[in-house]
Amino acid sequence: MTTKPMEVTCPACNKGGQTQTACARCGCDLTGLRTVAEAASAAMSAARAALRRTDWSGALDQAEASWQLLHQPNAARLAFLAAAVLRDTAAALRWRRRASTSDE
Numbered sequence: 001m002t003t004k005p006m007e008v009t010c011p012a013c014n015k016g017g018q019t020q021t022a023c024a025r026c027g028c029d030l031t032g033l034r035t036v037a038e039a040a041s042a043a044m045s046a047a048r049a050a051l052r053r054t055d056w057s058g059a060l061d062q063a064e065a066s067w068q069l070l071h072q073p074n075a076a077r078l079a080f081l082a083a084a085v086l087r088d089t090a091a092a093l094r095w096r097r098r099a100s101t102s103d104e
């Protein structure tokens with residue numbers, strides 16, 4: 001288990017790979033952003049754990065929680081998969097659209 005600080009991209013100057021509490025380029029405070037990113041990451045870990053248990057609705061709930069914190073394509077793809085397995089076509093299509101529009 002690593003305790004390396006999560007990398008974030010500075011919202012002010014767009015410098016990526018930031019691991020300090022303040023941006024190395026512009027000095028922007030990154031602690032709030034990192035807290036949100038870590039919570040989103042924890043929700044994704046919970047979503048993956050739910051997938052391994054074949055707890056599809058739990059996986060969908062956690063992926064959705066992660067997405068609400070941070071719009072990342074992996075959260076949308078996981079939610080798409082879970083919604084498809086649950087035969088919720090409308091939700092699956094909505095998540096597929098989110099996954100394709102949030103690709104970087």
Ligand SMILES: [Zn+2]
Pocket residue numbers: 010011012013014015023024025026027028
């Ligand atoms: Zn910056």
